Amino acid sequence: MTPGPRERMVFSTAQLMRRDGVTATGLRHVVAHAEAPRGSLQHYFPGGKEQLVNEAVGWAGRYAGSRIDRFLAGMSRPAPSKLFAAMARQWTDEFRTVGFGQGCPVAAATVDSSSSAESTRAAVADAFAAWRGPVARALADMGVPARKAAAAATLMISALEGAILIARAEQDVRALTTVARELGPLLDSYVTRTDRSMSG
Amino acid sequence: MTPGPRERMVFSTAQLMRRDGVTATGLRHVVAHAEAPRGSLQHYFPGGKEQLVNEAVGWAGRYAGSRIDRFLAGMSRPAPSKLFAAMARQWTDEFRTVGFGQGCPVAAATVDSSSSAESTRAAVADAFAAWRGPVARALADMGVPARKAAAAATLMISALEGAILIARAEQDVRALTTVARELGPLLDSYVTRTDRSMSG
DNA sequence: TGCGCCCTATGACAGCCGTCATGATACTGA
DNA sequence: TCAGTATCATGACGGCTGTCATAGGGCGCA
Numbered sequence: 001m002t003p004g005p006r007e008r009m010v011f012s013t014a015q016l017m018r019r020d021g022v023t024a025t026g027l028r029h030v031v032a033h034a035e036a037p038r039g040s041l042q043h044y045f046p047g048g049k050e051q052l053v054n055e056a057v058g059w060a061g062r063y064a065g066s067r068i069d070r071f072l073a074g075m076s077r078p079a080p081s082k083l084f085a086a087m088a089r090q091w092t093d094e095f096r097t098v099g100f101g102q103g104c105p106v107a108a109a110t111v112d113s114s115s116s117a118e119s120t121r122a123a124v125a126d127a128f129a130a131w132r133g134p135v136a137r138a139l140a141d142m143g144v145p146a147r148k149a150a151a152a153a154t155l156m157i158s159a160l161e162g163a164i165l166i167a168r169a170e171q172d173v174r175a176l177t178t179v180a181r182e183l184g185p186l187l188d189s190y191v192t193r194t195d196r197s198m199s200g
Numbered sequence: 201m202t203p204g205p206r207e208r209m210v211f212s213t214a215q216l217m218r219r220d221g222v223t224a225t226g227l228r229h230v231v232a233h234a235e236a237p238r239g240s241l242q243h244y245f246p247g248g249k250e251q252l253v254n255e256a257v258g259w260a261g262r263y264a265g266s267r268i269d270r271f272l273a274g275m276s277r278p279a280p281s282k283l284f285a286a287m288a289r290q291w292t293d294e295f296r297t298v299g300f301g302q303g304c305p306v307a308a309a310t311v312d313s314s315s316s317a318e319s320t321r322a323a324v325a326d327a328f329a330a331w332r333g334p335v336a337r338a339l340a341d342m343g344v345p346a347r348k349a350a351a352a353a354t355l356m357i358s359a360l361e362g363a364i365l366i367a368r369a370e371q372d373v374r375a376l377t378t379v380a381r382e383l384g385p386l387l388d389s390y391v392t393r394t395d396r397s398m399s400g
Numbered sequence: 401t402g403c404g405c406c407c408t409a410t411g412a413c414a415g416c417c418g419t420c421a422t423g424a425t426a427c428t429g430a
Numbered sequence: 431t432c433a434g435t436a437t438c439a440t441g442a443c444g445g446c447t448g449t450c451a452t453a454g455g456g457c458g459c460a
Contacts, residue, residue: 005437021312023223026417039438042420049418101315110365111311112221115301124369154366154378161365162358165310169324178354186386205407226447239408242450249448402460409454417446424439430432 006044008034013056018102022053022112022120053109054123060105061127068134078142080191081184083135084156088180091164092173100168106131107161132157143193152190159183206244208234213256218302222253222312222320253309254323260305261327268334278342280391281384283335284356288380291364292373300368306331307361332357343393352390359383 003011012034016025027049031038045051071086072078094102106127113120132153139149159179166175203211212234216225227249231238245251271286272278294302306327313320332353339349359379366375 019315021221021223023221023417024312024316027419028417037438039440041418043437103311106369107307107365108311110369111303111308112224115219116224121369121371125371128366128369151378151382154363154375155359155382158362158366158375158379159355159359161362162360163354163362165307165361166328166354166358169306169310169321169328171321171325175354175358178351179358182351182355182386186382223447227449228447237408239410243407403458404460405456405458407454407456410452411450412452413448413450415447418444420441420443422440422442424437426435426437428433428435430434 005034005036005040009036009041009044009052010055010059012036013052014060014105015102017053017056017105017108017112021108027052050117050119053113053117054120057106057109057120057123057127058130061130064106064127064131065134068131068138072138078138080139080142080144080152080187083138083142084160084183084187085180087156087160088163088176091160091167092176095167095173095176100171103168104161104164107164128157139187139190143191145190145192148190152187156183156187205234205236205240209236209240209244209252210255210259212236213252214260214305215302217253217256217305217308217312221308227252250317250319253313253317254320257306257309257320257323257327258330261330264306264327264331265334268331268338272338278338280339280342280344280352280387283338283342284360284383284387285380287356287360288363288376291360291367292376295367295373295376300371303368304361304364307364328357339387339390343391345390345392348390352387356383356387 009030012030013025016029016033027041028038030036030052031041041052045055047054067087067090068083071083074086075082106124109120109127110124115121132150135153135156136146136149139152140146144152160176163175163179167173209230212230213225216229216233227241228238230236230252231241241252245255247254267287267290268283271283274286275282306324309320309327310324315321332350335353335356336346336349339352340346344352360376363375363379367373
């Protein structure tokens with residue numbers, strides 16, 4: 001089942017936001033990138049650009065959250081440091097293969113339109129929550145106390161987002177590898193019990 | 201000595217970038233915000249908007265760096281955790297007093313125009329360097345080995361930038377206080393010698 | 401007085417923006 | 431076959447953008 005025009009437009013919006021920011025992403029660019037009919041814009045997104053951006057942000061948040069479970073599935077012996085390393089590696093891989101042109105769409109929406117559109121600001125907050133949730137849950141499953149897991153998840157996402165910014169500016173993945181290396185031991189030190197519970 | 205129109209425009213550009221992003225910051229807004237003559241734009245900034253943005257980013261980087269020394273001056277017994285806490289507190293204070301409308305101008309420039317204007321990307325990289333330098337130097341003065349100090353500075357700035365994003369989205373300073381609390385012990389653990397050298 | 405330079409003023413330009421009005425087409429179900 | 435709804439097409443609108451051409455003040459200096 002190939003995705004319909006509606007989904008393609010949401011996806012393209014996220015892609016273009018990553019590269020150019022929200023304001024610089026024109027609706028005409030979106031329909032061109034999505035190879036979608038222009039008339040469909042006002043049909044599928046009567047809320048205009050704001051709705052489109054909000055949906056793109058929501059999609060990005062759910063995608064980021066789903067990646068966490070994917071990362072865990074690929075680990076035989078999960079550990080906080082390994083999870084964070086996987087999150088960082090996803091970005092180093094992308095930067096190395098397709099270049100530094102694209103960043104995080106959620107960050108773009110935060111910086112570029114959080115003060116103008118209140119609904120977008122809320123969408124971004126939801127996206128961060130949809131991302132932090134799975135991370136915190138994964139840490140808890142690894143034996144990190146619940147309270148600490150939430151804080152650690154915030155720390156992980158903060159450090160990752162910041163490192164993405166720096167990496168793009170420097171056109172060098174060094175910031176990402178650095179934060180992954182430095183944060184690893186701290187994250188592992190949060191684990192208090194050694195039995196791996198088979199949750200889920 | 202009150203700053204001239206040129207400096208006011210650079211400063212206003214940084215301010216507006218923080219709130220609206222680069223693309224959404226129009227030159228007409230800048231001159232209005234700076235209460236500067238419109239004709240001065242092409243006189244002082246023949247390189248157009250790109251030059252203006254680059255100078256604003258450069259100013260922001262130097263400002264961030266200078267704040268580090270200011271923070272240190274206010275500490276009787278400097279420690280990495282205290283420095284980071286001060287950096288985070290600057291943002292929590294601003295968010296609490298003037299609201300969450302304004303973020304980091306360097307982050308704005310990274311997200312909003314790093315893929316379009318190569319010179320701006322370079323300006324952002326320089327700004328991060330002008331920020332990381334004083335941080336790393338401060339850590340070294342506190343007894344952190346040089347190699348480790350550079351990595352720790354990158355980690356600190358990454359975590360701070362990311363937490364700023366999350367705080368703006370959530371309209372809550374929690375992310376900032378969380379990363380400051382969690383990162384503190386790790387940063388202090390980097391100190392290997394206890395004698396405080398009186399460098400500089 | 402007059403030349404020359406720094407600064408400012410003003411208006412125009414082409415281009416892109418998001419939005420909307422209007423109408424054509426296609427498919428669905430009775 | 432006909433009605434109705436979903437989807438798409440197209441062109442226009444006002445507004446804002448960055449840039450530029452042109453010219454006017456103001457001041458120092460010879």
